[in-house]
Amino acid sequence: MLVITVIISDVSHYITSCDPISVRNVIAAIDPSLVRLAIAARVDDRLVDLSYIIDHDVKVYIIAEKDKESLEIIRHSSAHLLAHAVKQLYPTTQLAIGPVIDNGFYYDFAVKNPFMPEDLRRIQMRMEELASQDILIERLVIQRDEAVDLFHNLGEEYKVRIINDISGNENISLYRQADFIDLCRGPHVPTTGKLKAFRLMKLAGAYWRGDSRNDMLQRIYGTAWIDLRSLESYLYRLEESEKRDHRKVGKALDLFHFQEEAPGMVFWHDHGWRVYIEIQNYIRHLLRENGYQEVHTPQIMSRSLWERSGHWEKFHKYMFTTASENRDYAVKPMNCPCHIQVYNQRLHSYRELPLRLSEFGSCHRNEPSGTLHGLMRVRNFVQDDAHIFCTEDQIQSEVSRFMDLLFQIYNDFNFNEVQLVLSTRPEQRVGSNAVWDKAEKSLELALNQRGLPWQLKPGEGAFYGPKIEFVLRDCLERLWQCGTIQIDFSMPSRLDACYVAEDGSKRIPVMLHRAILGSIERFIGILIEQYAAGLPVWLAPVQVVVLNITEQQAGYAVKVEKFLIQRGFRAESDLRNEKISFKIRVHTLQRVPYMLIIGDREIKTETIAIRSRAGKDLGVMNIQAFVQLLQSDVARRGRTG
RNA sequence: GCCCAUAUAGCUCAGUCGGUAGAGCACAUCCUUGGUAAGGAUGAGGUCACCAGUUCAAAUCUGGUUAUGGGCUCCA
Numbered sequence: 256m257l258v259i260t261v262i263i264s265d266v267s268h269y270i271t272s273c274d275p276i277s278v279r280n281v282i283a284a285i286d287p288s289l290v291r292l293a294i295a296a297r298v299d300d301r302l303v304d305l306s307y308i309i310d311h312d313v314k315v316y317i318i319a320e321k322d323k324e325s326l327e328i329i330r331h332s333s334a335h336l337l338a339h340a341v342k343q344l345y346p347t348t349q350l351a352i353g354p355v356i357d358n359g360f361y362y363d364f365a366v367k368n369p370f371m372p373e374d375l376r377r378i379q380m381r382m383e384e385l386a387s388q389d390i391l392i393e394r395l396v397i398q399r400d401e402a403v404d405l406f407h408n409l410g411e412e413y414k415v416r417i418i419n420d421i422s423g424n425e426n427i428s429l430y431r432q433a434d435f436i437d438l439c440r441g442p443h444v445p446t447t448g449k450l451k452a453f454r455l456m457k458l459a460g461a462y463w464r465g466d467s468r469n470d471m472l473q474r475i476y477g478t479a480w481i482d483l484r485s486l487e488s489y490l491y492r493l494e495e496s497e498k499r500d501h502r503k504v505g506k507a508l509d510l511f512h513f514q515e516e517a518p519g520m521v522f523w524h525d526h527g528w529r530v531y532i533e534i535q536n537y538i539r540h541l542l543r544e545n546g547y548q549e550v551h552t553p554q555i556m557s558r559s560l561w562e563r564s565g566h567w568e569k570f571h572k573y574m575f576t577t578a579s580e581n582r583d584y585a586v587k588p589m590n591c592p593c594h595i596q597v598y599n600q601r602l603h604s605y606r607e608l609p610l611r612l613s614e615f616g617s618c619h620r621n622e623p624s625g626t627l628h629g630l631m632r633v634r635n636f637v638q639d640d641a642h643i644f645c646t647e648d649q650i651q652s653e654v655s656r657f658m659d660l661l662f663q664i665y666n667d668f669n670f671n672e673v674q675l676v677l678s679t680r681p682e683q684r685v686g687s688n689a690v691w692d693k694a695e696k697s698l699e700l701a702l703n704q705r706g707l708p709w710q711l712k713p714g715e716g717a718f719y720g721p722k723i724e725f726v727l728r729d730c731l732e733r734l735w736q737c738g739t740i741q742i743d744f745s746m747p748s749r750l751d752a753c754y755v756a757e758d759g760s761k762r763i764p765v766m767l768h769r770a771i772l773g774s775i776e777r778f779i780g781i782l783i784e785q786y787a788a789g790l791p792v793w794l795a796p797v798q799v800v801v802l803n804i805t806e807q808q809a810g811y812a813v814k815v816e817k818f819l820i821q822r823g824f825r826a827e828s829d830l831r832n833e834k835i836s837f838k839i840r841v842h843t844l845q846r847v848p849y850m851l852i853i854g855d856r857e858i859k860t861e862t863i864a865i866r867s868r869a870g871k872d873l874g875v876m877n878i879q880a881f882v883q884l885l886q887s888d889v890a891r892r893g894r895t896g
Numbered sequence: 897g898c899c900c901a902u903a904u905a906g907c908u909c910a911g912u913c914g915g916u917a918g919a920g921c922a923c924a925u926c927c928u929u930g931g932u933a934a935g936g937a938u939g940a941g942g943u944c945a946c947c948a949g950u951u952c953a954a955a956u957c958u959g960g961u962u963a964u965g966g967g968c969u970c971c972a
Contacts, residue, residue, distance in 0.1 A: 361967095369900065459967030460899025467969040471899055474967070502965095506907075515945075515963045570972055589972065623897045623970065624963085632971085717972075741972095768972095805929040832929075840933035854931055866932060 260314040261285060275310040278303065279445070282317060294318050294325040294449060295442040302328070304394050304442040320449070320481055327355050332392065332444040333382075333453045333479035334360040339435040340381035341475075344374075350437065351413045351463060351472050358489060359453075359478035363461055365413065370458050370473050378475070379455045385432075389448030394441055395429045402427035406438065413463070414438045452486035453479035496731050501783040502629040508788060508845060510796070511630070519627040519634030521776055526796035529825060530779055533794055535615055538639045538664070538772065545660055547611040547641055552593035554617060558583040564592040564750055573621045590616040591743075591768060594642045595750040603754040608764060609649050613641035615775075630780030637775050643767040644752065647693055653767060654701035654723070654740055661725060661738050661771045668782070669791075669893035674726040674734070675707060678715035685719055686744035694742045694765075695721045719745035725771075729785045737778060740769040789846045789868060792888035799885070800847045801828040801863075802838045804854040812853045815863060818878060824885055843868050848888070851881070 261268040261281055268285045270276075278296045282289050282305070296303050297316040302324065309315065318324045334353035341348050341364060353362035364370075370378075397405070399418065406414040417438060418427055430439045432447060444450065456476045463469035480486040497503075505511045510527030513520070523531060539549065555577065561567040566574070566588065575586040587593065594612045603610065619635050626632050643653050665673055677698055680691045698721055702709045709723075716722055725738030743766040747753075753761045772778040782790065792798055799819055803812040809830045819826035829838050835852060842850050852864040863881060865873040876884075 372901075457966055458900055461968045462898080465969070467898070471968080473899075476967080513964085518963065566972065573970090573972085591972090620971080625897060625899095625968080626970065627964085719972090802932090804931055807929080834928095834930050834935065835932060836930090837934055838932090843933060850932085852932065856931085864932085870933075872932075 257309065258312045259309055261317065262314065263289065263317045264319065272309075275308045277305065278307050278309065278315060278317075279305040281309065281315060289317075292319045294320055294322075294444050295328050297324070302442050304392075305445045306394055307442075326479075326481060328442055328444055329450060329481060330355040330360045330479045331439075332447075333450050333477060334362050335392075335430060335432065335435075335437055335439070335443065336382050336385055336447060336450055336453070337362045337378065337455070337475060337477060338364075338437060339385055339432060340378045342435055343385075344377060344381055347410075349413055350411055352417070353437075356476075359456070359476065361461075361474050361476045363463070363472040363474045365463075365470065366473050369460075370475065372458065375455045375458060375475065382450075382453065382455075386447045386450045386453075388433075389446045390432045391446050392430055392432045392443045394443075395431060395436075396426045397429065399424065399427055402429065402438070405429075405436070409436070450479065452481065452483045453477055454486060454490070496784075499731075499784045499787040500629075501631075501780040504783050504788040505630070508796070510783075513629075518624065519622060519632075521630065521633060521635070527779070529796040530782075530790065530794050531775060534772070534775060534779070535637075535639075537667075539615075541660065541664065542611075542613045542639075542641065545611075545656070547613040549613050549615075550594065550597050551614060552590060552597065552616060553587070555584045555586050556593070558585055560592055560596075561585050564746060566592070575619050575621050586619040587616065588618055588620045590614050590618065590638075590640050591642055591746060591766070592750060595747065595752050595766075598644055598752055599750070603644075603764075605646065605754055605756050605762075608754060609643050609645035609653055610764075611641055611643045613639075616640060630776045633774070633776050636777065638770045639772045639775065640768075640770050643769065644747070644754075644764040645767065646754075646762070647690070647765055650694060650742060650765060650767070651697035651701050654698060655704055657740050657767075657769055658701065658705060664771050665725075665727065665738075666894060667892040669895060670727045670729075670785075672728040673707075673738075674728070675702060675705075675709035676712055676715075676724045676726065677702060677709055677721070678712045678717075678724065679721050680716050681714050681718060683718055684716075690744055691721065694744070698723055698740075698742070717741055717743075719743045727781070729781060731784065735777075735781050737773040737781075738769075738771045739773070740767055742767055789848075791891075791893050792848045792885065793892045795846070795848050796825065797827050797845070797847045798824050799826040799849045799851060800842045800845075801826065801851045801853060802835060802842070803828075803830055804835050804852065806830070806832065807855065808853045808858055811858050812851075815851060815853065815878060819882070819885075822882060824882075839866065843870065849873075849881075849885075 257272045257276065259270045259272065259281055261270055270281050270284050279290055282293055293305055295305065295318045296307065297318065298307060298309065298313050334355065338350050338353055345366060347367065349365040351363035351365060353360060402418050403415055406418065427438065428440060430437055430441060430443055454477060456478055459474045459476065460471050461474040463472055478486065478489060480489060505527065508526060509524050511521050511523045514522065542549065558567060570588060574588050577584050577586065594614065597612060598610065615637050617635060617637050622632060622634055645653050679695050702723065720742035722739055722741035724736050727735045727737050729735065747766050748763045752764055754764050756762045801812045801816045803809050812828045812830060816826045816828040829842065831838065839850060846868055848868055850866045852866060857863055857875070862875045862877050864875045865881065867873055
């Protein structure tokens with residue numbers, strides 16, 4: 256006699272059965288009308304299909320459509336439905352893989368003729384047809400050799416390769432819906448009718464197993480949801496985030512542009528450059544306060560230096576080069592070799608360490624054309640870059656100091672969610688194990704001192720040393736790796752950096768590469784999207800615009816504008832012969848934080864009327880009071896509350 | 897770099913079957929002096945990304961190049 260505890264929506268039911276019994280029948284025994292709401296079940300911490308046969312006493316959690324776990328199953332089944340439709344429409348297609356991803360799924364196909372956008376519409380329609388047929392989805396378990404034969408006979412060579420890669424001798428599970436069979440661990444929805452809200456989104460090329468040496472497959476991305484409402488709201492969210500795309504905003508707010516003659520390199524316009532300068536100066540002052548020396552080094556250096564540093568061998572494909580008087584040069588892709596040149600200009604005592612050199616150096620990397628993406632991935636960028644020369648014993652305290660500064664800065668930008676990742680020694684590396692032990696330990700201690708959770712990525716460190724990466728989460732839940740601190744055991748010795756130790760011996764310093772914002776270009780891109788173009792007052796390209804109602808007030812408006820500029824604010828006036836509502840609209844769309852409206856009333860009382868870009872009337876005040884308001888905004892930076 | 901798509905006025909976009917281009921906004925001039933998200937009139941503005949080819953004729957069809965977009969790979 257089996258005793259089964261069935262949990263449906265947190266309510267327990269008890270079922271007994273003499274024989275093994277399927278999950279579906281267990282539910283039917285409680286209430287037959289519940290069967291059609293069920294998607295799958297969890298038995299012994301394993302997700303299973305409704306057809307799963309229970310043969311011992313267990314607790315069964317039923318997963319209904321409304322449960323969180325159902326979404327992943329629906330997406331996975333949608334991927335199968337996609338493959339089913341593709342096989343029907345294009346029978347010679349070979350299937351590769353079709354996993355679930357954030358918000359949806361994809362499936363990779365090997366096809367002779369790549370899919371066209373019209374194909375996507377056909378496939379979507381066929382999927383809808385197959386869904387409406389409410390086809391039963393069955394799980395089959397067969398032996399490994401049988402499975403290999405089956406897929407071989409079906410011409411599915413990628414599936415054969417996948418089976419051969421599944422370790423162990425376990426049997427192989429397959430799923431069948433009508434004439435379509437796919438290799439899959441499952442579980443799946445019981446019938447295709449459960450798939451009610453999916454949309455094919457885009458086509459892409461993708462390499463088999465993600466390796467660029469392998470075949471290029473055709474990938475179809477789709478999104479799938481529990482119901483049409485969730486699908487619609489997802490599509491709406493996508494539209495909304497497209498609106499804050501920094502490339503669109505950059506054009507609309509006249510911040511920067513790109514053009515064909517300089518791919519991946521930014522032309523900053525006045526308003527964009529104001530933001531850039533503001534951020535740079537903010538960082539510059541903080542670095543100085545924190546014991547960094549700012550330097551500035553050449554843009555171009557002889558190839559021989561890059562050969563000595565090791566960059567030439569590893570990265571010359573991605574370096575811009577030039578020549579003069581029979582010498583080859585390279586445009587710098589990073590600042591560190593230059594900083595070692597500055598360091599090496601004299602002999603250093605251990606007493607001077609740690610020595611911190613910072614630079615807003617313009618770096619060029621000839622990134623592959625396909626990787627360029629607005630401000631987010633460029634060929635010419637400036638980092639808030641610095642290198643710390645120190646002893647091994649100083650690593651931990653330097654990393655801690657760095658993190659203090661980093662969190663202060665992130666908070667000023669209102670990025671309060673930061674993920675920390677420690678990447679440790681890769682297989683190919685320089686330096687002794689003892690040195691790596693010590694370095695990794697220092698980073699770990701510094702992380703633990705913070706008391707924040709962090710993630711370990713073994714083997715992901717650079718060849719020259721371990722590193723910590725700081726990943727920001729923006730308001731659209733996207734992750735951006737910005738900050739980093741990397742320990743380098745290699746370059747100081749390659750480029751002959753040394754210091755005199757307490758005992759008079761010459762030693763090689765450790766170098767820490769570190770950045771907090773990363774590329775300033777990219778960081779501005781992130782900020783634009785985070786704030787949906789409405790940058791906080793301290794960063795806004797125009798903080799205040801003064802608007803006159805009629806030309807009678809033009810003189811007073813200009814006086815107010817000048818007054819604000821003299822006090823260091825970015826103010827403009829708009830004296831155009833337009834109605835006040837027109838000007839308000841224009842500057843609201845330009846996301847100017849404050850609009851000062853000047854009419855005869857204001858002149859008479861020597862005040863200004865203030866409206867925010869959010870459309871709020873902030874009332875009438877005198878200009879000194881407004882200056883105080885601005886000052887407190889600027890001082891608060893991005894911090895809220 | 898690889899796969900697919902796209903490229904028309906400063907911007908956003910129409911342009912059917914191949915017959916040398918259109919709208920809205922922006923811009924200029926004039927009228928209007930209006931109190932919190934678009935007042936009106938007139939005007940100027942384009943070698944249809946670039947280079948070839950097919951054709952009596954190409955924005956439109958074909959090939960190539962470049963850039964951009966979505967992915968993949970990469971990211972010192």
